[in-house]
Amino acid sequence: xxxxxxxxxxxxxxxxxxxxxxxxxxxxxxxxxxxxxxxxxxxxxxxxxxxxxxxxxxxxxxxxxxxxxxxxxxxxxxxxxxxxxxxxxxxxxxxxxxxxxxxxxxxxxxxxxxxxxxxxxxxxxxxxxxxxxxxxxxxxxxxxxxxxxxxxxxxxxxxxxxxxxxxxxxxxxxxxxxxxxxxxxxxxxxxxxxxxxxxxxxxxxxxxxxxxxxxxxxxxxxxxxxxxxxxxxxxxxxxxxxxxxxxxxxxxxxxxxxxxxxxxxxxxxxxxxxxxxxxxxxxxxxxxxxxxxxxxxxxxxxxxxxxxxxxxxxxxxxxxxxxxxxxxxxxxxxxxxxxxxxxxxxxxxxxxx
Amino acid sequence: xxxxxxxxxxxxxxxxxxxxxxxxxxxxxxxxxxxxxxxxxxxxxxxxxxxxxxxxxxxxxxxxxxxxxxxxxxxxxxxxxxxxxxxxxxxxxxxxxxxxxxxxxxxxxxxxxxxxxxxxxxxxxxxxxxxxxxxxxxxxxxxxxxxxxxxxxxxxxxxxxxxxxxxxxxxxxxxxxxxxxxxxxxxxxxxxxxxxxxxxxxxxxxxxxxxxxxxxxxxxxxxxxxxxxxxxxxxxxxxxxxxxxxxxxxxxxxxxxxxxxxxxxxxxxxxxxxxxxxxxxxxxxxxxxxxxxxxxxxxxxxxxxxxxxxxxxxxxxxxxxxxxxxxxxxxxxxxxxxxxxxxxxxxxxxxxxxxxxxxxxxxxxxxxxxxxxxxxxxxxxxxxxxxxxxxxxxxxxxxxxxxxxxxxxxxxxxxxxxxxxxxxxxxxxxxxxxxxxxxxxxxxxxxxxxxxxxxxxxxxxxxxxxxxxxxxxxxxxxxxxxxxxxxxxxxxxxxxxxxxxxxxxxxxxxxxxxxxxxxxxxxxxxxxxxxxxxxxxxxxxxxxxxxxxxxxxxxxxxxxxxxxxxxxxxxxx
Numbered sequence: 069x070x071x072x073x074x075x076x077x078x079x080x081x082x083x084x085x086x087x088x089x090x091x092x093x094x095x096x097x098x099x100x101x102x103x104x105x106x107x108x109x110x111x112x113x114x115x116x117x118x119x120x121x122x123x124x125x126x127x128x129x130x131x132x133x134x135x136x137x138x139x140x141x142x143x144x145x146x147x148x149x150x151x152x153x154x155x156x157x158x159x160x161x162x163x164x165x166x167x168x169x170x171x172x173x174x175x176x177x178x179x180x181x182x183x184x185x186x187x188x189x190x191x192x193x194x195x196x197x198x199x200x201x202x203x204x205x206x207x208x209x210x211x212x213x214x215x216x217x218x219x220x221x222x223x224x225x226x227x228x229x230x231x232x233x234x235x236x237x238x239x240x241x242x243x244x245x246x247x248x249x250x251x252x253x254x255x256x257x258x259x260x261x262x263x264x265x266x267x268x269x270x271x272x273x274x275x276x277x278x279x280x281x282x283x284x285x286x287x288x289x290x291x292x293x294x295x296x297x298x299x300x301x302x303x304x305x306x307x308x309x310x311x312x313x314x315x316x317x318x319x320x321x322x323x324x325x326x327x328x329x330x331x332x333x334x335x336x337x338x339x340x341x342x343x344x345x346x347x348x349x350x351x352x353x354x355x356x357x358x359x360x361x362x363x364x365x366x367x368x369x370x371x372x373x374x375x376x377x378x379x380x381x382x383x384x385x386x387x388x389x390x391x392x393x394x395x396x397x398x399x400x401x402x403x404x405x406x407x408x409x410x411x412x413x414x415x416x417x418x419x420x421x
Numbered sequence: 422x423x424x425x426x427x428x429x430x431x432x433x434x435x436x437x438x439x440x441x442x443x444x445x446x447x448x449x450x451x452x453x454x455x456x457x458x459x460x461x462x463x464x465x466x467x468x469x470x471x472x473x474x475x476x477x478x479x480x481x482x483x484x485x486x487x488x489x490x491x492x493x494x495x496x497x498x499x500x501x502x503x504x505x506x507x508x509x510x511x512x513x514x515x516x517x518x519x520x521x522x523x524x525x526x527x528x529x530x531x532x533x534x535x536x537x538x539x540x541x542x543x544x545x546x547x548x549x550x551x552x553x554x555x556x557x558x559x560x561x562x563x564x565x566x567x568x569x570x571x572x573x574x575x576x577x578x579x580x581x582x583x584x585x586x587x588x589x590x591x592x593x594x595x596x597x598x599x600x601x602x603x604x605x606x607x608x609x610x611x612x613x614x615x616x617x618x619x620x621x622x623x624x625x626x627x628x629x630x631x632x633x634x635x636x637x638x639x640x641x642x643x644x645x646x647x648x649x650x651x652x653x654x655x656x657x658x659x660x661x662x663x664x665x666x667x668x669x670x671x672x673x674x675x676x677x678x679x680x681x682x683x684x685x686x687x688x689x690x691x692x693x694x695x696x697x698x699x700x701x702x703x704x705x706x707x708x709x710x711x712x713x714x715x716x717x718x719x720x721x722x723x724x725x726x727x728x729x730x731x732x733x734x735x736x737x738x739x740x741x742x743x744x745x746x747x748x749x750x751x752x753x754x755x756x757x758x759x760x761x762x763x764x765x766x767x768x769x770x771x772x773x774x775x776x777x778x779x780x781x782x783x784x785x786x787x788x789x790x791x792x793x794x795x796x797x798x799x800x801x802x803x804x805x806x807x808x809x810x811x812x813x814x815x816x817x818x819x820x821x822x823x824x825x826x827x828x829x830x831x832x833x834x835x836x837x838x839x840x841x842x843x844x845x846x847x848x849x850x851x852x853x854x855x856x857x858x859x860x861x862x863x864x865x866x867x868x869x870x871x872x873x874x875x876x877x878x879x880x881x882x883x884x885x886x887x888x889x890x891x892x893x894x895x896x897x898x899x900x901x902x903x904x905x906x907x908x909x910x911x912x913x914x915x916x917x918x919x920x921x922x923x924x925x926x927x928x929x930x931x932x933x934x935x936x937x938x939x940x941x942x943x944x945x946x947x948x949x950x951x952x953x954x955x956x957x958x959x960x961x962x963x964x965x966x967x968x969x970x971x972x973x974x975x976x977x978x979x980x981x982x983x984x985x986x987x988x989x990x991x992x993x994x
Contacts, residue, residue: 119940126955130781147783148940150951157677162939165849167857169940229570250571255660257676258954287578287661294956301555301762323760409678416487420663 098211099192101199104358109140111351117144118352121159122174123152123260124217124339125293125314128373135368136359143352151291152177152260152339163189168346171353172360174216176292176339177260179405181213184342191345195358197379202361206338206378213342216360217369218376218391220312220327221265221292221335227324229305238331239273242281242308249285252304255421257412258290265309265335266411267404268397273332275414281308282418299325309335316374316388329389333397444813444821447806451828454868458843459835462692465685465846478686488687491670494580495649498666501584502648503641506592509740511637514599519629520724522733528741529600533980535744536593537972539929539946540586541653542965545953546748547586548657549755549962551575555762557751578661586654589744591647595640602636603629608722621724635705642702646695650836652932657953667691668838672935681846688839696834749969755962774959782960787941788948792928795859795944799866800924804916806867807874812904815882816890829875832868840865841936857939865933870923877922881915882908914982921979925972 102108112118122129126149133145150158152175159170175181184190190212198207198214206215223242225235229250236242242251256263270278287304289295295310300323312334315327341360347353359365363381370377370384376391384390404411469475482488516522517529535543550558553576562574576582606629614624652668659669667687674684726733755761759769778785807829814826832840844865848855855861885908893903909916931946938947945968952961 121940126952126957126960127777127781130783133783134781145783146787146940149784149955151954153677154954157675157679158940160677161675161679161849162857165854165856167939167941169857257673286663288663289661289956291955294954297956297958298555301552301760303552303555303762412676420487420490421660421665 097192097209098194098207101194101196102354102358103196104355108351108355112140112349112355113142115349115352116142117146118171118349118356119146119148119169120172120174120356121148121155121170123150123155123176123291124174125149125311125317125373128313128317128369128375131372132360132365132368135365136356139359140355143355145356151258152180153256153258153263156180156183156260159184168344168348170344171347171349172341172343172356174339174341174360175260176217176219176337177263177404178338178340178399178401179263179408180260181208181340181342182401182405184344185210185212189344189346190342191347191350191353193343193354193357195361197358197361197363201363201380202378208340208342213340214361215338215378216341217339217373218378219261219292219337219339220376220394220396221261221309221337222307222312222315222327223330224296224299224307224310224312224315224325224327226299226302226305227326229302229324235326235328236306236330237328239269239277239308240332242306243277243284247284247306250305251281251284251308252287252289252295252298252306252310253281253308254292254295254310255288255290255419256415259292260339261292261311261335261337262309263408263411264337264399264401264404266415267400267407268335270411270414271400271403272397275418278415279418282420286419288419288421296325313374316385317372320374320387329394331395333395336396336399338399338401443809444825447810447813448821448825448828450806451810451825451871454864454871455828455831455835458840458847458868459692461846462685462688462839462843465682466689468682470682478682481683482686487665488670488683491665491667492690494664495667498580498584498587498655499645499648502587502591503645505584505588506595506644507637507641509588510592510595510640511599511633513737513740514596515603515625515629515633516733516737517596518600518603519625519722520726520730520733522726522730522737524734528734528737531741531745532593532596533976534973535590535741536597537925537929537976538590538744538748538969539653539931540590540651541657541931541946541950541953542752542961542968543590543744543748544586544654544657545949545958545961545965546751547577547582547589549751549761549958550747551577551582552762553578557754557762557764558747560762577658580662580664583655583658583662585743586658587648587651588644589748590654591644591651592740592744594643594647595637598636598640598643599633602633606632611722625724639702639705642698642705646698646702650691650695650838650932652838652935653950656935656950668836668932671838671842675842675845675936681842684842685846688836688842691836692834692839695836699834752962752965752969755959756966758959761958761962774963778960778963784943784948785964788943788945791859791862791942792945795862795866796924796928798859798863799870799927800920802863803867803870803874803923804878804920807871807878807919808912808916810875811878811882812908815879816887826875826879830872833872835868837865837869837930837932838936840868841933844933845936856937857941859942861937862934862942862944865937866927866930869930869933870926873926874919874923877919878912878915881912881919885911918979918982921975921982925975925979928968929972 120133129147129149133147136145137143155173155175159173162169192211194211202214208214223236254262256266286308289298292309292311293314295307296314296318298304299307300318312327315325318325341357343353343357363379366377366379366382369375370382374388466478467474469477517525550556553559553573556575556577559574562568563570563572577586610628611624614628619627650668652672655666655669659666671684671687674680674687754765756774757770758765759771763769810825810829814822844861845856847853848861889907890903893907929946931950934944934947935950938944945964949961949964
């Protein structure tokens with residue numbers, strides 16, 4: 069199937085971020101915005117800790133935790149980091165046994181929030197920043213969650229191993245025989261970003277693309293954070309998918325890596341934050357959720373993390389191509405929710421793991 | 422010979438004999454520990470969602486190639502590993518036990534070191550060494566030969582790579598069995614051969630080696646078993662290499678949406694195979710007694726190797742490079758290097774990794790705490806239970822002692838991951854909701870540790886003549902008092918040694934823990950596993966080095982204290 073990818077007119081514009089938040093309801097059921105009050109801080113301090121399940125890269129998650137602890141001394145953040153799909157499985161498993169350990173959750177697979185909402189697990193809480201600043205399609209109508217981070221799953225390369233003129237410019241380029249045995253790729257059964265990205269690629273480029281990619285002897289890793297690290301180690305020359313933000317972090321630390329933006333469009337993964345009704349530390353959870361959406365924390369996510377933010381008061385970092393200039397694939401959390409299991413099964417068949 | 426007092430327990434004057442009560446108590450506890458999870462496993466394997474009997478799970482298993490292939494893979498893996506282990510461990514065991522090779526004790530000690538290295542940690546270390554492009558060994562190879570930048574000497578992300586890594590941490594099982602068997606072979610048989618004119622090599626070929634053959638065969642079976650049920654190394658290496666083994670497949674069946682019924686069905690063949698292999702091992706080793714017939718044996722004769730002795734030592738050293746020296750070096754290097762795949766130098770030396778693990782990684786403290794609490798609790802409870810059961814069985818104190826002994830050894834046949842699945846199915850539902858607490862991990866670790874602890878305590882009890890207790894009982898003491906005041910002090914060193922080994926076995930356990938942990942009950946091995954998922958190799962190296970230091974200290978302590986030569990089989994996971 070020579071270049072059978074652009075069957076769909078993938079993306080019309082860069083601003084096409086009609087995300088999985090679009091519920092058809094007109095009237096918002098969200099509670100009024102909550103400010104951070106001294107009472108909330110005092111109550112949170114009494115609880116003394118908050119447990120944050122997240123799939124964000126570990127050092128970044130710990131940085132966010134440390135900055136929160138610095139701002140609100142006396143409240144310790146415990147980060148539980150694992151791949152989004154495993155975060156989801158873990159919470160499901162724990163809740164089935166009535167273990168309510170998680171306060172706030174962040175997942176790079178927005179489809180999870182659809183399930184948690186359907187199961188009635190999430191608490192409605194709207195931080196002031198979300199109410200005031202966030203665009204409508206980046207906050208849930210019922211006030212259950214909002215877009216904490218915007219990530220891209222990019223192709224990328226090790227600049228020592230790949231000459232500038234040889235860099236792949238599209239997903240199609242990755243099928244070139246010269247990349248055989250030189251590609252690293254993360255797995256949709258572990259990573260929410262990759263789950264989202266696989267859905268978008270299967271939708272827009274079709275499974276035949278992935279089947280051909282599987283013939284390239286790709287090195288299969290789990291987390292979307294890992295391919296950039298494998299590039300930095302020099303273990304593989306090119307990544308077929310993986311976090312753009314890790315590439316930024318590594319590049320800024322002096323590693324020879326570079327994100328590349330495929331001409332077909334780059335998969336987009338929204339990572340919302342939400343808090344649970346049965347949170348063991350409800351006040352600390354609220355305080356933490358509010359903090360996560362402040363311009364201060366969002367700027368940290370951009371500057372330290374290399375991620376993208378929907379907070380209009382934040383600035384894109386110099387040297388990072390602005391989001392609006394990147395051609396992205398359309399995010400569709402409902403679609404991922406509906407087809408997730410099928411994608412996992414088919415992926416396992418195609419890639420043998 | 423007098424009739425032993427233990428035959429008339431009713432005559433005691435100092436109170437009620439609690440032995441029976443203790444026996445039943447322990448039997449009940451052991452049953453619960455083993456029978457409950459295994460019954461749930463069988464139940465889940467044979468029912469559908471509504472609870473009706475079905476064979477559908479097994480049919481699905483047989484028809485789905487993504488589920489079938491891991492079985493074939495695992496079989497080839499286990500078979501190859503077993504062959505390699507024998508090929509390496511048999512000559513090494515012989516060299517150490519029967520020749521005048523220098524540094525024999527050191528070689529034995531180093532084999533112990535590879536014994537106590539958690540296989541998942543070894544696998545991660547080998548990633549650092551032999552990843553095709555970034556691996557240190559491949560870099561050195563390219564540097565030395567000036568080969569192309571994509572020339573690859575070793576590729577650890579491959580089927581042979583996985584076999585190699587598993588063999589690294591499995592060969593000690595064969596080594597210990599062979600070396601011990603040769604240690605015990607009486608010298609007279611060899612002397613007889615020499616007197617009758619057999620030269621050194623003829624004697625070795627016709628007497629010594631045949632006598633060690635049963636041990637070797639048993640070793641081969643054990644190695645097969647270990648490779649088959651191992652979870653850690655395949656979980657690290659099989660995914661990047663692009664295949665699954667049985668254990669990683671069972672684990673992946675718990676990913677969302679979880680399919681516990683398929684996991685249970687896939688666990689059962691593993692369980693049955695393990696039981697069969699252990700029976701076979703038992704039969705082979707049971708025949709070995711012919712080797713040690715004939716009264717008091719003289720010490721085995723050492724074969725003089727002459728100049729070959731240095732060659733022999735070089736062989737042992739090269740073998741030990743793989744499980745011990747190279748991996749430890751790679752972990753140490755990665756702990757202090759800014760990029761895990763680069764050699765430490767002035768420009769990239771850093772303490773940041775250590776700082777990160779202790780001061781930034783918020784999960785470290787809890788995981789360390791959980792690991793040590795569980796290690797200490799498992800070791801303490803496990804040792805107590807092992808002492809009591811060994812006493813009851815070696816002294817044949819009560820009817821039914823055989824069953825008790827059987828129950829205590831039975832967990833040998835349960836692969837860690839299978840037990841994990843069984844415990845998960847049993848304790849996430851009423852009446853015993855233990856999931857999410859440290860208790861469920863304690864149960865898992867206790868069950869897994871019981872056979873080794875029991876075997877070790879049993880051999881310790883056998884070494885103490887019952888006369889001493891009998892004397893105490895004749896003088897009117899109850900069984901428990903005799904145990905406390907006579908036997909216990911004599912057993913002190915064995916007890917401490919057992920405690921140490923259970924502790925070490927517990928803190929390195931991964932396969933059951935990976936099924937049973939929650940965020941509140943994470944242990945170090947699981948934390949390392951999570952870190953590997955996102956490629957944080959430097960943090961893993963730091964945690965791994967800490968784990969190795971703790972483990973080595975405790976093993977060294979135990980080795981000092983251990984009285985007899987009873988070898989303990991640490992389980993791998």
